Amino acid sequence: MVSTSSTEKLIDVRDLERTFVVRKRSGGLRRTTTEVRAVHDLSFGIEAGEMVGYIGPNGAGKSTTIKMLTGILVPTGGHLRVAGLEPSKHRTDLARRIGVVFGQRTTLWWDLPLRDSFDLLQKIYGIDPARYRENLEEYVALLDLHDLMDTPVRQLSLGQRMRGDITAALLHDPEVLYLDEPTIGLDVISKGRLREFLRALNQTRGTTILLTTHDLQDIEALCRRVIVIDHGTSVFDGTLPDLHVRGGSTRTLVVDLIDEGPPIEVAGATVRRLDGPRQWLSFPSDASAAPIVAAVASAYDVADLSIQEPDIEDVIRDLYLG
Numbered sequence: 001m002v003s004t005s006s007t008e009k010l011i012d013v014r015d016l017e018r019t020f021v022v023r024k025r026s027g028g029l030r031r032t033t034t035e036v037r038a039v040h041d042l043s044f045g046i047e048a049g050e051m052v053g054y055i056g057p058n059g060a061g062k063s064t065t066i067k068m069l070t071g072i073l074v075p076t077g078g079h080l081r082v083a084g085l086e087p088s089k090h091r092t093d094l095a096r097r098i099g100v101v102f103g104q105r106t107t108l109w110w111d112l113p114l115r116d117s118f119d120l121l122q123k124i125y126g127i128d129p130a131r132y133r134e135n136l137e138e139y140v141a142l143l144d145l146h147d148l149m150d151t152p153v154r155q156l157s158l159g160q161r162m163r164g165d166i167t168a169a170l171l172h173d174p175e176v177l178y179l180d181e182p183t184i185g186l187d188v189i190s191k192g193r194l195r196e197f198l199r200a201l202n203q204t205r206g207t208t209i210l211l212t213t214h215d216l217q218d219i220e221a222l223c224r225r226v227i228v229i230d231h232g233t234s235v236f237d238g239t240l241p242d243l244h245v246r247g248g249s250t251r252t253l254v255v256d257l258i259d260e261g262p263p264i265e266v267a268g269a270t271v272r273r274l275d276g277p278r279q280w281l282s283f284p285s286d287a288s289a290a291p292i293v294a295a296v297a298s299a300y301d302v303a304d305l306s307i308q309e310p311d312i313e314d315v316i317r318d319l320y321l322g
């Protein structure tokens, strides 16, 4: 087994590129070819034990990246190693060290009961029987699958199937788990339970998780770090609070005055809206609210104050459009 060098991250991506050549008919028998740069100049490193959100608008290059990380797609340029292995050249070895879950399609056998699907995976991966029993017992209990083990996959609800898929991806103790839209179509309670499970998995087993999702609440609930990809390349890599700052968004101080009055004038904040005695003042996300609150409270008769944090959806929208 290849181990990572001391400088190499568990997932090591440098100047990664994937271009597709697309042939189009351009009238009559003539064909023209165009190149689509799905991913280019993409670099990031992920350490063992991190839980990272990988987000971007439709067509940004997320799936193309995940496919290269799992070895399904061969990069057309750059450097890529996962657990010290070049994915497309060592797909089988790598498969023993990673788990993949796609929210939109199952990797389980449609006509088989869950139990048989799991047993088959034990044989395919050559999982030690004692370890297999232990893992199965743990995940079946944590993901509440006990009463579903004899049900064929095609009869499971979306949420039940997702729990089955996650168990299937974890039975062989992967170091890295890729999750592609794991909460898509799930109700609020199922989403919450799944997030709790993933958080615990990351904390107790130290599983490295790369999460692709359009549901930004998944990211807010789970990921300290987020990589934003747009037009095939990374446009942000950092913590969620930094993303708020980088997105250029503002926080809002909502002030309820005792009496209606003219717009409040304090350094560092601007009145954006005024409705009777209530005024909305915006100030930069990276500025401290304390001096602004103190200035307002000392110069005006205030009944109440509150701070509204920026909505992450707005932050991301700013970033994509900016």
Ligand SMILES: Nc1ncnc2c1ncn2[C@@H]1O[C@H](COP(=O)(O)OP(=O)(O)OP(=O)(O)O)[C@@H](O)[C@H]1O
Pocket: 020, 021, 022, 036, 037, 038, 056, 057, 058, 059, 060, 061, 062, 063, 064, 065
């Ligand atoms: N096999 C392919 N042949 C040609 N172009 C492709 C191929 N796969 C992807 N692309 C193009 O590469 C770009 C990135 O696509 P990709 O599927 O990676 O985006 P994505 O971020 O996963 O999008 P979504 O959020 O919609 O799933 C798009 O312009 C897409 O049309």
